[in-house]
Amino acid sequence: MTLSDSIPCTLSQKIFREHLGSGTSVLPGEPIGLAIDQCLTQDSTGTLAWLEFESLGLDRVVPQVVVSYVDHTNAAFKGESSDDHLFLQTAASRFGAVFSRPGNGVCHQVHYERFGRPGATLLGSDSHTPTAGGLGMLGIGVGGMDVAVAMAGGLFHLEAPVPVLIALEGRLPWGVNAKDVILGVLRRITVRGGVGRILEYGGAGADTLSVPQRATITNMGAETGATTSIFPSDGVTLDFLRRQGRAEQWRELRADPGASYGETIALDLSRLVPLVAMPGSPDRVERVEAVEGTPLRQVHIGSCTNGGWQDIYVASRLLEGRTISPHCEVMVVPGSRQVLQMAIADGSLGRLVQAGCRIMEPGCGPCIGMGFVPGSGHLSLRSVNRNWLGRGGSSEGRLALASVEVCAASALAGAIADPRRLDPVSIPEPDYLVDDSMLIAPAGHSAEIIRGPNIVPLRPQTPPPAIMELPVLIKLADGISTDDILPAGPLTQHLRSNLPRIADWVFHYLDPSFSERAREAQGGFIAAGENYGQGSSREHAALAPRELGIAAVFAGSFARIHRSNLINCGIAPVVCDTAALQQGDLIRLDLSEVGSGRVHVRHLPSGSEIPARLDLTPREREILLAGGALAYAGRSLG
Ligand code: MIC
Ligand code: SF4
Numbered sequence: 001m002t003l004s005d006s007i008p009c010t011l012s013q014k015i016f017r018e019h020l021g022s023g024t025s026v027l028p029g030e031p032i033g034l035a036i037d038q039c040l041t042q043d044s045t046g047t048l049a050w051l052e053f054e055s056l057g058l059d060r061v062v063p064q065v066v067v068s069y070v071d072h073t074n075a076a077f078k079g080e081s082s083d084d085h086l087f088l089q090t091a092a093s094r095f096g097a098v099f100s101r102p103g104n105g106v107c108h109q110v111h112y113e114r115f116g117r118p119g120a121t122l123l124g125s126d127s128h129t130p131t132a133g134g135l136g137m138l139g140i141g142v143g144g145m146d147v148a149v150a151m152a153g154g155l156f157h158l159e160a161p162v163p164v165l166i167a168l169e170g171r172l173p174w175g176v177n178a179k180d181v182i183l184g185v186l187r188r189i190t191v192r193g194g195v196g197r198i199l200e201y202g203g204a205g206a207d208t209l210s211v212p213q214r215a216t217i218t219n220m221g222a223e224t225g226a227t228t229s230i231f232p233s234d235g236v237t238l239d240f241l242r243r244q245g246r247a248e249q250w251r252e253l254r255a256d257p258g259a260s261y262g263e264t265i266a267l268d269l270s271r272l273v274p275l276v277a278m279p280g281s282p283d284r285v286e287r288v289e290a291v292e293g294t295p296l297r298q299v300h301i302g303s304c305t306n307g308g309w310q311d312i313y314v315a316s317r318l319l320e321g322r323t324i325s326p327h328c329e330v331m332v333v334p335g336s337r338q339v340l341q342m343a344i345a346d347g348s349l350g351r352l353v354q355a356g357c358r359i360m361e362p363g364c365g366p367c368i369g370m371g372f373v374p375g376s377g378h379l380s381l382r383s384v385n386r387n388w389l390g391r392g393g394s395s396e397g398r399l400a401l402a403s404v405e406v407c408a409a410s411a412l413a414g415a416i417a418d419p420r421r422l423d424p425v426s427i428p429e430p431d432y433l434v435d436d437s438m439l440i441a442p443a444g445h446s447a448e449i450i451r452g453p454n455i456v457p458l459r460p461q462t463p464p465p466a467i468m469e470l471p472v473l474i475k476l477a478d479g480i481s482t483d484d485i486l487p488a489g490p491l492t493q494h495l496r497s498n499l500p501r502i503a504d505w506v507f508h509y510l511d512p513s514f515s516e517r518a519r520e521a522q523g524g525f526i527a528a529g530e531n532y533g534q535g536s537s538r539e540h541a542a543l544a545p546r547e548l549g550i551a552a553v554f555a556g557s558f559a560r561i562h563r564s565n566l567i568n569c570g571i572a573p574v575v576c577d578t579a580a581l582q583q584g585d586l587i588r589l590d591l592s593e594v595g596s597g598r599v600h601v602r603h604l605p606s607g608s609e610i611p612a613r614l615d616l617t618p619r620e621r622e623i624l625l626a627g628g629a630l631a632y633a634g635r636s637l638g
């Protein structure tokens with residue numbers, strides 16, 4: 001499919017074609033460079049993204065809309081976070097971005113409420129940027145350097161993913177919600193099933209879902225490893241934008257009849273049942289009946305997956321006039337200040353407080369362990385999207401994931417419970433309460449950027465040596481997440497703009513001695529299994545190992561965002577069978593032929609050559625050989 005031909009396009013292919021800055025075909029596997037209309041950053045990835053942008057030497061951001069959010073460290077448990085907030089606010093003001101103040105809400109929730117536009121492209125330094133797909137927008141989560149380059153007007157480069165059609169039929173029955181749709185998809189395709197793909201929703205069932213329900217589904221599509229997920233933009237989208245006072249930003253967007261997909265997955269909404277992802281991984285999905293009665297210590301309702309007004313409203317109606325179980329605590333966190341204001345106005349907040357729920361200000365909160373950390377051995381049921389070990393702020397607690405309906409029913413029972421036993425709640429069409437007073441417009445050139453001592457300048461990136469002989473510093477299993485590599489939460493959130501200090505926490509839960517050993521060895525390699533680096537976009541999971549001298553990761557396969565982050569930081573993502581590699585083994589890595597696509601790995605203890613690949617596009621090769629994306633972009637933007 002070239003630019004000039006008229007082959008029927010899927011939703012994402014239409015948007016690709018309209019934004020093609022380089023490349024000629026949007027067929028799967030073809031290299032494309034996309035022009036970016038909007039960017040978002042959040043505080044925990046944003047301080048680096050803005051330092052990176054600054055290092056590119058531009059006066060002003062180029063895309064039409066750039067928003068710098070503070071949501072992960074909004075409560076500022078440490079002074080370092082307050083310093084970060086001020087840096088972010090003053091950098092946004094100086095460089096032409098809107099600043100969303102702490103307390104205004106989670107970036108993805110606020111972005112689809114106030115900024116998202118059907119048919120536009122959004123690049124965000126957070127893996128759940130696909131939430132905007134609920135509005136028919138193409139939202140892609142990436143590391144900070146890719147966002148910095150896009151803010152400087154550079155293209156975003158990728159290989160066109162394989163479009164997968166998820167054809168929805170029927171209508172959701174009472175007690176089953178959008179969360180069960182995406183948990184159903186995860187059960188079917190697992191946390192690796194979306195890799196190299198875009199999940200495109202369609203079919204008559206899609207018309208029955210509201211924009212917030214669609215956003216729950218596209219949000220958690222990130223957990224399949226998909227590049228993004230997207231719904232059509234239709235009358236439902238127009239109605240949502242009208243209620244947000246933004247009807248003029250609507251456009252219709254549907255896949256062409258006859259568009260071709262790599263795969264079609266049919267899903268009948270009317271046959272879905274409430275589901276729960278049990279601790280360990282978002283794809284460990286069980287029917288609620290199978291796990292009903294499992295005792296709980298905590299219930300958390302909120303996050304960018306289920307922190308919308310409809311979520312808070314339905315929870316409040318289910319709990320109305322009752323009291324939560326004495327065996328568990330309940331924390332509700334509205335996704336945005338808009339949601340909070342509406343929940344105050346319609347009495348939802350009062351109903352929740354009366355039932356015994358506690359309330360936190362809008363933000364990420366417990367989702368990354370910033371408060372409400374589960375106790376040892378405690379099971380915490382959450383409406384969030386991730387439940388790996390350590391995710392809730394401690395490696396001792398266990399997290400399960402479910403819809404708000406399951407969470408509310410379980411809060412009453414003190415154990416996992418089926419919401420279909422409760423009386424149905426009908427959700428009225430809301431009039432969204434629009435108040436943008438916590439979005440601050442930029443001042444421009446003259447604004448001074450204020451940097452506290454926690455804002456540590458980035459080191460210049462330097463090309464890697466052609467040949468390295470270094471030890472394997474750690475040997476890991478399959479499915480290592482970015483939360484395993486660099487835990488989020490109270491230990492590290494305040495250190496996100498301080499690489500030398502945050503590097504002390506690399507692999508903290510898996511091997512607390514890792515950073516000390518790496519520093520002593522003055523460099524080395526990581527060996528892992530499949531899907532290394534799944535999860536978040538935090539480039540700290542690449543930059544902090546780089547800070548410790550990690551030069552390459554050997555793994556069976558890599559998750560998309562983390563693989564790009566490694567390359568952008570100058571770490572080689574080498575694909576090979578790591579069965580023979582052990583901690584301490586000396587490895588000779590020869591990158592001298594990377595330019596022609598070859599890499600040589602020799603296991604020195606046995607003297608044997610390990611077949612290995614470094615699958616890089618020509619552009620990625622240049623980035624790696626330059627020492628990273630900033631060194632490369634300094635030479636040529638775009
Ligand atoms: C997450 O949900 O894991 C985070 C925290 O939002 C991350 C970003 C980060 O690490 O700051 C993400 O999803 O990209
Ligand atoms: Fe915040 Fe959790 Fe959403 Fe990440 S997944 S952006 S931590 S609410």
